[in-house]
Amino acid sequence: MKELINTAASHQGQILAALGEHLLLSVEALLIACLLAIPLGMLLAHSKRAGEVVFQITSIIQTIPSLALLGLLIPLVGIGTTPALIALTAYGVMPIYQNTYSSLRNIDPNLEEAADAFGLSRWRKLTRLEFPMALPMILSGVSISLVMIIGTATLAAMIGAGGLGTYFMLGIQQNNNTYLLIGAGLSAILTLAMSALLKFMSSSKKHFQLTATVLAILALGLGVSQMPKLFSPKQEEVVIAGKMGSEPDILINMYKDLIEKDNPNVKVAVKNNFGGTSFLFSALKSSKIDIYPEFTGTVLQGLVKEKVATPHDPAKTYQLAKKLLAKEYQLSYLKPMKYQNGYDLAVTKTFSKKHDLKTLSDLAKLDSSLTAAFDPDFTNQQDGYLGLKKAYGLNLQVKTMESALRYKAIASGKAAVVDGYTTDPEIRQYGLVALKDDKKFFPPYQGAPLMKTSFAKKHPGIVKSLNKLAGKISEKDMQQMNYQVSVKHASASKVARRYLQKHGLL
Structure with missing residues (x-):
């Protein structure tokens, strides 16, 4: 418990950001699912054949594994929030549609006949009789959909959409139960809170109207709070991403501090724990991100197309990696740091x-x-x-x-x-x-910033800032910083800044 409290305190900003990302993504997916499923259920309620066909289609979508669906979407719409939102919406439609369609079809026929006898039009019968009677069942479907969406949204972290899934991935990767508890605990609290809100809304018409009014006021207030940003001087945003783990997190925070210190017109967005090597490399090539730290041995072993023997000399390995990246992908590989993560x-x-x-x-x-x-x-x-x-x-x-x-x-x-x-x-x-690799079998693994050549030419100031790390950071330094973040649960941004300040780089 003490470790959990300390971790939560030291990562407070990151945890709140992840919670906000998870909540926003879940609510957006739920709203879109409602806007699709409820009108569709109302439209097809009196057409059994068409209604059953749509129900079967939504059921089939439910059988597709989440990771498979996300994988299918990446080539079509890229990475980040968009594929995650599409996948979550697809999973959220079925319970809402099923409950809407079933509840409208199962309204007492005697009431339907009475409405017809009073001469109610199709629209008035729907709005005055059918929909109010079906609403509790519809909200039950929304509640089921919400639970599914919040749970599935944890996978969004695997494609760069952030959220609480980041802590699940870190917990599994580092065998850190504290991170797993943070991710699981906040997901459960979020689910319970949203379910309670929906239950309160469905309890009476007055509660429904009250909740809708409060949410509308909050949305309006959020919009007003963002207004100053629309009129403030625009800052260019540069997106820096890192692989899973403490070390990439430390490095990208160093990049952020160095760039923003020397380039006041640039705003850096940090995407920590963004994914694996191939995922980040694809994101860079497609301009979803601008910079990420990569290692020389990884470039030659897994990224470049030309198969070449990896030199044992770190300088030769870097030069070869730099040359092939420029030749094959038009990427610029800046000067490497001192340490090797081999x-x-x-x-x-x-x-x-x-x-x-x-x-x-x-x-x-x-x-x-x-x-x-x-x-x-x-x-x-x-x-x-x-x-x-x-x-x-x-x-x-x-x-x-x-x-x-x-x-x-x-x-x-x-x-x-x-x-x-x-x-x-x-x-x-x-x-x-x-143990010492006395035969020098393992290839050199020096880390350096990787970016598009077009980006490097457009931003010489950023290149100059990042090159301040060239030849810096020893293996002992990085091991100590990793220890502080992974074991002591210190904030990666604070650890990175302390190093830069101590060595006169900030």
């Missing part, structure tokens, strides 16, 4: 002392019955264990597991060796020793 194998200090382990060659001399806990990607990559096995003659008993769990495994004595990255905070957290 692969390593780590053991406990006790194990290292017992067997006099300092290098990977030393590890190869030990008994092959040693258990290793490796990430699934590392286990099956040529620049991971497959190549490492040949280079050093390793023959470990490998167990694959999720990234966050492998450190738990070595800490609890379930594994003797783990893979990781040189800047992982868990090395310090669990008192591990990273």
